[in-house]
Amino acid sequence: MHLSWDETLFKSREVFDEDYLPEEYLYRESQLLRLATNLKPAVRGARPINSLCLGPPGTGKTTAIKLIFKDITGFENVVPVYVNCQIVTSKQQVFMKIFKAVQGYEPPSYGVPFIKLYYGALKGVKDRVLVVALDDLNFLLSDDVANDILYSLLKAHEEVEGVKVGVVGIATDVKLSARFDERVASVFHPDEIYFPLYGFEEIRDILASRAKYGFYSGVLSNEALDRIAELCYEHNDLRFGIYLMKLAGLKAEEEASRKIEPRHVEAVYENSRKVFLRKSIQALDDRERALLRLAYSSDEMTTGELYRQFREISGVGYTKFYEILSKLENIRLIDTRFEQRGGRTRIIEKRYDPSLVLDALKGF
Ligand SMILES: Nc1ncnc2c1ncn2[C@@H]1O[C@H](COP(=O)(O)OP(=O)(O)OP(=O)(O)O)[C@@H](O)[C@H]1O
Ligand SMILES: [Mg+2]
CATH class of the missing domain: 1.10.10.10 (Winged helix-like DNA-binding domain superfamily/Winged helix DNA-binding domain)
Structure with a gap:
């Protein structure tokens, strides 16, 4: 039985996209719970406990904070601000994002002195609680910039009476704290939450869950799933497995096969590796x-x-x-x-x- 030209193996393609928030977030209950517990005071109008999420690439750190932010967006007295430090790379830009989230409109995009932006953002917080997630902190070009951003957030309550700010830092460098300067270290004592690499079985289950939402049932053969999990485990990066699974699906479709078999995985493996490598290099x-x-x-x-x-x-x-x-x-x-x-x-x-x-x- 072949796949006809208007049939597809994909129930939903976006399940394999980079920014897709998974339906099932597996093996991270304890990390998620700790993060939620630390942020909970914000919902009651109190200052949250600062956190630092640390672990190798592809271990679910960004996913955790996105899931938590999705939950707290509904609370009127919390202003969550997600900052990706790969894109937002200066103190000025960070506070432009905060200003926008707090005030509900964009600050003028240039010519505003930092101090004006800073007070403009903080004064607008009023009796709400500002929660700022700084993702990929280790991508900031210099430690000075990172320290400066952190310090300006941690000292906010001294600058503007009554302002409450919580910080969630996220990074791949588990020794990140060692890079904080004295000013920051003396006021920043975050709860460090570790995201270890997944084991083989965990990878397999997470990939199987993706397949369940992304492909029609029965499309991905167990043998192909095993092979993808194996290669993904070797690479130590879940993203690679998800990408490989998508390409194997496209390959099977191209051959009008109703099932994804190991040969489809082998057929796209080399190329996936190359594309993946290119993507990592592009980000440098x-x-x-x-x-x-x-x-x-x-x-x-x-x-x-x-x-x-x-x-x-x-x-x-x-x-x-x-x-x-x-x-x-x-x-x-x-x-x-x-x-x-x-x-x-x-x-x-x-x-x-x-x-x-x-x-x-x-x-x-
Ligand atoms: N426990 C999990 N359950 C389901 N999917 C997961 C889990 N952990 C990670 N993923 C998926 O793996 C991919 C990478 O996860 P994520 O972006 O959260 O990693 P990260 O720790 O932020 O990595 P990096 O340090 O490179 O930014 C995403 O597609 C995410 O949906
Ligand atoms: Mg991330």
């Missing part, structure tokens, strides 16, 4: 790409050697170098491991075939 800035290029351009190298070479071409200092290196490691473009002979020297390991990465870097 020039300096980060330069370091990635360097790391993939030579044979085994220690972090010290890489730093020397990188300093020569970019002039950056060690702290910044280390920050960029951690980021590349976080988003799984490279690994670092300690040298066999003990000591503190670390070796850079490539996670991809070098030609694949260097090819993908060519377009930039």
Whole structure:
């Protein structure tokens, strides 16, 4: 039995979109509960407990805050503001978003001194509670900017009498707190909530749940699901699994097959890997790409050697170098491991075939 030209395997394609909020959010009850508990005081008009959600990419941090925000939007005395620090990259821009959410209209987009924007936003809060989620904090170009933004939020109640603000920071760097400067550290003691990597069974169940909402029933064979879960587990990123599942579905459709089989998964695997890699590289800035290029351009190298070479071409200092290196490691473009002979020297390991990465870097 073949699929006819007007039939589809997809019950709903948006289930596989990047910004889709899952129907079932599995294995994160405790994290969700803690986040909700911390924010609950806001609903009663009190200052919430600040939180920090930490964990590797694709572990459900953004999903958690989006689900919580969906719940609290209904309360009139809470003003939730979601800020993606990959897009909103300065203190000015953060407060423009807050102003808009608080006042209900856009502030003038340029020429407004920060101080005016700041007081304009905070004074409008009145007896409500402002809850600001700063997602992807580690993407901010410098720690100074992150500290500055945090400080301006944490000190708001001293600037404007009676204003109540709660902050939820989200980042992949589990040691984020170590990067707070003294000013921030002395007033910011967030409840740290960890989002660990999913195990194989968890990945399989989450993907199965996606399939249930995205495909018609019985479309995804168990064998294909197992294979996708396996590859996703190897990549350690749920997003990759979701993407692979969608492409396998399209492939099966293209072959007019009524079922998605392992061969469809194999057929799209290589290409998915490439596209996925390209997407990660696209999200980097020039300096980060330069370091990635360097790391993939030579044979085994220690972090010290890489730093020397990188300093020569970019002039950056060690702290910044280390920050960029951690980021590349976080988003799984490279690994670092300690040298066999003990000591503190670390070796850079490539996670991809070098030609694949260097090819993908060519377009930039
Ligand atoms: N527990 C879960 N149940 C169902 N879907 C999940 C779960 N965790 C993550 N997902 C899905 O995996 C994808 C990645 O999740 P999310 O964007 O929340 O990760 P993240 O931790 O914010 O990653 P990053 O640090 O890269 O921003 C999304 O499509 C999300 O719907
Ligand atoms: Mg996220």
